[in-house]
Amino acid sequence: MRILVIGSGGREHAIAAALRASRHAPEVYCAPGNGGTAEIATNLPVDLDDPANVVDLVRRIGGVDLVVVGPEAPLVMGVANLLAAAGIPCFGPKAAAAELEGSKWFAKQLMLEHGIPTAPAEMFENREAAGAYLANHGAPIVVKADGLAAGKGVTVARDLETAMHAIEECFSGAFGEAGEVVVLEDLLEGPECSLLAFTDGTTVVPMVPAQDHKRVNDNDEGPNTGGMGAYSPVPAVDDSTHAEMTAILERTVAALRERGIVYQGVLYGGFMLTAEGPKVLEFNVRFGDPEAQVVIPRLKTDLVDVMLAVTAGTLADLPLEWRDEAAITVVLASGGYPEHYEKGKPISGIEAAAAVPGVTVYHAGTARNEDGALVTAGGRVLDVTAVAPTLAEARDRAYEAVARISFPGMHYRTDIGVRALSGA
Ligand code: AMP
Ligand code: GLY
Numbered sequence: 001m002r003i004l005v006i007g008s009g010g011r012e013h014a015i016a017a018a019l020r021a022s023r024h025a026p027e028v029y030c031a032p033g034n035g036g037t038a039e040i041a042t043n044l045p046v047d048l049d050d051p052a053n054v055v056d057l058v059r060r061i062g063g064v065d066l067v068v069v070g071p072e073a074p075l076v077m078g079v080a081n082l083l084a085a086a087g088i089p090c091f092g093p094k095a096a097a098a099e100l101e102g103s104k105w106f107a108k109q110l111m112l113e114h115g116i117p118t119a120p121a122e123m124f125e126n127r128e129a130a131g132a133y134l135a136n137h138g139a140p141i142v143v144k145a146d147g148l149a150a151g152k153g154v155t156v157a158r159d160l161e162t163a164m165h166a167i168e169e170c171f172s173g174a175f176g177e178a179g180e181v182v183v184l185e186d187l188l189e190g191p192e193c194s195l196l197a198f199t200d201g202t203t204v205v206p207m208v209p210a211q212d213h214k215r216v217n218d219n220d221e222g223p224n225t226g227g228m229g230a231y232s233p234v235p236a237v238d239d240s241t242h243a244e245m246t247a248i249l250e251r252t253v254a255a256l257r258e259r260g261i262v263y264q265g266v267l268y269g270g271f272m273l274t275a276e277g278p279k280v281l282e283f284n285v286r287f288g289d290p291e292a293q294v295v296i297p298r299l300k301t302d303l304v305d306v307m308l309a310v311t312a313g314t315l316a317d318l319p320l321e322w323r324d325e326a327a328i329t330v331v332l333a334s335g336g337y338p339e340h341y342e343k344g345k346p347i348s349g350i351e352a353a354a355a356v357p358g359v360t361v362y363h364a365g366t367a368r369n370e371d372g373a374l375v376t377a378g379g380r381v382l383d384v385t386a387v388a389p390t391l392a393e394a395r396d397r398a399y400e401a402v403a404r405i406s407f408p409g410m411h412y413r414t415d416i417g418v419r420a421l422s423g424a
Contacts (some may be wrong), residue, residue, distance in 0.1 A: 001025075001026040001027070001063075001066075001304070002026060002027045002028075002029070002063070002064040002065055002089070003019050003027070003028050003029070003064060003065060003066045003068060003071075003371070004028075004029045004031060004044075004054075004057070004058060004061075004064045004066070004067045004068070005019070005025045005028060005030045005031070005033075005037070005041070005067075005068045005070060006030075006031055006046070006048070006054060006067060006068065006069045006070055006071070006079070006366075007030075007069070007071045007073070007188065008030075008032050008033055008378075009032050009034070009070065009230055009364050009365070009378075009380070010036075010068075010289055010290055010292075010293050010331075010364035010365070010380065010382075010383035011070050011286075011287050011289035011290070011293065011364040012030060012034070012070040013034065013036040013037050013362040013363050013383075014039060014186070014292050014296045014297070014362050014383075014385075015068055015070060015287070015292065015296065015303070015365070016028050016030055016033075016037050016040055016041045017040060017095075017360070017362070018063075018265050018297075018299070018303040019303055019304055019385075020041070022302050022304035022305075023302055023347070024304045024305075025277065025300070025302075026065070026183075026304060028040065028041035028042070028043075029042045029043075029044055029061060029064070029300065030042070030043050030055070031043070031044045031045070031046035031057055032044070032045050032048075032366065033375070034363045034366050034377070034378075035363050035366030035367050035368055035374050035375075036361075036362060036363025036365065036366060037363070038044065038106065038368070040204040040349065040360050041317050043110060043181075043355060044057060044061070044144070046172060047116050048073065049073050049262065050072075050077075051077045051082055051217040052066070052082060053077035053103045053118050054067065054074065054082070054083065054114050054324070055073065055082050055083060055088070055422075057087050058083070058086070058088055058323075059086075059378050060080040061109060061138025063088075064088065065089065066089050066090075066091060066304075066307060066308065066311065067079075067088055067089070067090045067091065067092075068090075068091040069091065069092035069093065069265075069286065069318065070286060070287065070289075071088065071284070071286060072101050072102070072284060072286050073148060073283050074092075075092045075093055075094075075095070075098040075101075075102075075265075075277060075286065076095065076098045076099070076102035076148060076418075077095070077113060078094065078095035078098075078267075079092070079097055080092050080093060080095070080098075080264075080353050081094045087292055088198075089308075089311040090312055091264070091265055091307045091310055092264075092265040092266075092285070092286065093264055093265045093285050094262075094264075095144055095264050095404075097256055097262070097263040097264075097265075098285045098287065098383070100252070100256075100263075100267070100283040100285055100350050101149060101252045101282075101283055101284050101285040101286075102147060102148060102285075103181075104121045104145075104146050104147075104282065105121075105146050105147050105181055105183050105212060106185045107273070107280075107282070107283050108121050108123075108183060108185070108257075109160065109254070110255050111252070111255075112391075113255070114251060114252075114255040115274075116251055116252060116255070116279065116280060116415055117186050117189070117248065117278065117279040118247055118279050118280040118281075118344060119142070119185045119186040119187070119237075119279060120185070120186050120334070120400075121183050121185035121186070121268065122162050122184055122185075123146070123181060123182070123183050123209065124167075124181070124182045124183075125180070125181055125182075126166055126171065127168065127171045128276055128388030128418070130167045130171075130182050131164065131167065133184055133335065133345055134160065134163055134164065134167065135160075136359070137184065138157050138160065138282075139157055139158060139159045139160045139162070140157060140159075140187040141184055141185070141186070141187060142154065142155070142156050142157065142164050142182040142184070142185045142186070142187055142276055142322045143155045143166035143170070143182060143183075143184060144182065144184075144185060145162055145170045145175040145178045145179040145181075145182060145230055146178060146179070146180070146181035146182065146183055147175070147176075147178025147180075147181070148178055149175040149178045149179070151224065151225075151226055151255045152175070152224075153170075153175050153178060153179065154282075154370045155164055155169075155203050156187065158239075159314055160232065162234065162252060163184075164403065165183075165361045167182055167418075169376065170182045171366075172183070173338065178378050180325070187273040188274055188281065189272070189274065189280060190245075190272045190274045190275065190298060190343060191211060191272075191273050192244070192271065192281065193211065193236065193237055193241075193271050193273055194209070194210055194211070194212060194268060194269065194270050194271065194291060195209055195237075195242070195245040195246065195268075195269050195271065196205070196210070196266055196267070196268045196269075196288060196291060196295060196313050197246065197264060197266070197267050197268075198265075198266060198306055198315060198320070199249070199253050199258060199263055199265070199270075199315065200265065200309065200310045200311075200312070200313045200314065200315040200316075201253065201256075201262035201313060202247065202253075202257070202313065202315075202316070202421040203315040203316040204250045204253050204267070205315055205320050205370055206242065206245070206249065206251050206300055206311075207295050207299075207320075208232050208233055208295060208322050209232060209233060209234040209242060209245075209261075210230050210231065210232040210234065210270070210288065210291040210294050210295050211230060211231055211232070211234045211236075212227045212229075212230045212288060213227065213228045213229045213230065213413060213415075213416055214227060214228070215228070216228060216333070216337065216338060216411075216413075217413065217416055218413050218415045219415065223338055223339070223347055224338070225333070225337065225379075225380075226289060226290075226379075226380060226414045227288065227289060227290045227291070227331065227339070227380075228330075228331045228333065228412070228416070229329055229330045229331050229412075229417070230288075230290045230291050230293065230294045230328070230329050230414055230416070231288060231289075231326065231327065231328040231329075231394070231399060231416065231417040231420055232294040232295055232326065232372070232393075233293055233297060233389060234420060235390075235391075235420050236273075236420070237273075241273060241278060244272055244278050244404065245269060245278050246278060247369075248269060248271075248278065249267055250270050250415040252267065252269075252280075252283070253267065258284060258318065260347055261351070264310050264311060264313075265285065265286065265310060266283065266285070266286055266287050267283065268283065268284035268285070268286065268287070268288050269293075269347075269399055270282040270283070270284070271281060276361070285348050290329045290331055290364075290380075290383050292387065293327075293329040293330060293383045293385050294327035294329050295327075295361050297323075297327050297385060297387050298322050298323045298325065298327055298372075298387070299320070299322060299323075299406050300321035300322055300419075301320045301321050302321050305318060306318065308321065309387040323387070325387045325388060325389055325394075326388060326389070326393075326394045327386065327387045327392055327394055327400045327423070328385070328386055328387060328391065328394040328395050328416060328417050329383045329385040329386075329398070329412070330383070330384045330385075330398050330399065330402050330412055331379075331380050331381075331382070331383055331412060331413075332381050332382040332383075332405060332407075332410055333379055333380050333381060333410075333411045333412065333413045334365070334376050334378070334379055334380075334381055334409055334411070335409030335411050335412075336409070336412065337379035337402050337412070338342055338379055338381065339380055341365045342376075342409065343365075343375070343376050343378070344369065344375045344376065344378050345376040345383070345407045345408045346373055346374070346375055346407060346408075347375060347376060347381070347405070347406075347407040348373045348406055348407070349404040349405040350374070350382070350405060350407055352404040352405075353384060353401035353402070353404040356386070356397050356400050356401040356404070356421070357388075357397065358386050358387045358394070358397050359385065359386045359401040360385045360386075360387075361382055361383070361384050361385070361401070361405070362382070362383040362385055363382055364381055364382060364383055365377045365378015365379060365381045366378075366381060366412055367379055367381065375405055375407075381407065381410075382405065384397065384398050384401050384402050384405065386398035386401065391417055391420055392421055392423060394417075395417045395421065398416070399414070
């Protein structure tokens, strides 16, 4: 069996590692992959700006049994459609379903039409109309660029000036086409929580919950990032909240099906746990990064079997099993991330870190330089992941491993999982 993983982050390294551990013993290819995937799979260059390149790549390597798409952009651009047309199974939704992440207004309309709990919102195509609505609505308000904006398109505005500035930013082209439509939405309050689920378009199987840490610095200070760490399980999510979030994901998949859209892959719900129950903040159409790095290690069921069941539409026949152990991942980032940072810094200590019991170091932004040395190649560089019987032990192991790694400018949060342990 041959499987191609699309993407180059820690998420893709975790996916590739789990695929490699499968009883099917697949040959794994990663495109483009990173310094970590190179050790367990065959990295192949690909330009993901055009999803047709993925189909060409599959042909060039003589065909694969499955393509697993890590990031959202190729899905929104229709890579799953192109693969399906070429007869290649793809784990990841087709373009019409990927609109759940590709257009915030598409997702919002679907939710409002089907009574799926979310914040009330309106859509605007010019600054005058948005400004008039804002003046009437007042602050706080949440301003969202409709399309994909690499995690930068959302502003939670506590005052009118911030909101107006965010609206201006969208319409002045800061996010390209993604900002041509702006969604203004009511602010929700409460703790945030994500729930990811596998779905074949009919059956929805929730994963164990995971909690991301989005801000760059301790105590949730500094700018938002792609995620600085995560843990699972999440003590704040009790069984009834988990069930409510699962029901919301089920209703979402069913609502799409009513429109003739079959969603296959991972559906990621970002929720606000409000006083009135969980409400959807956003959907992602793929594994979270770094959530995947704590969820996938807890999956006992063979990941290849799960992915094949998703693409075959037979997920109902495959009961998923999860390990009781807890998992934590600490992201080691380049100094300056998420703004300007330097690349090419030599990394040391990964082997010593991986020698800590239960620790796996997933690579996020690494590469080999011309001398063959491992160097930094991105904002998020490594995800130091530990699995242990309890969250407290997993946290200790992860930070013991972190202490063994160094590269110039290395930055990480020291408080990943702290809130979970304090009982909050
Ligand atoms: P996104 O870039 O879509 O992941 O959204 C980024 C973050 O914006 C979310 O994780 C929330 O913290 C925040 N957010 C989005 N929508 C709302 C909302 N309606 N109320 C409060 N916070 C929100
Ligand atoms: N960690 C958040 C995301 O993957 O979107």
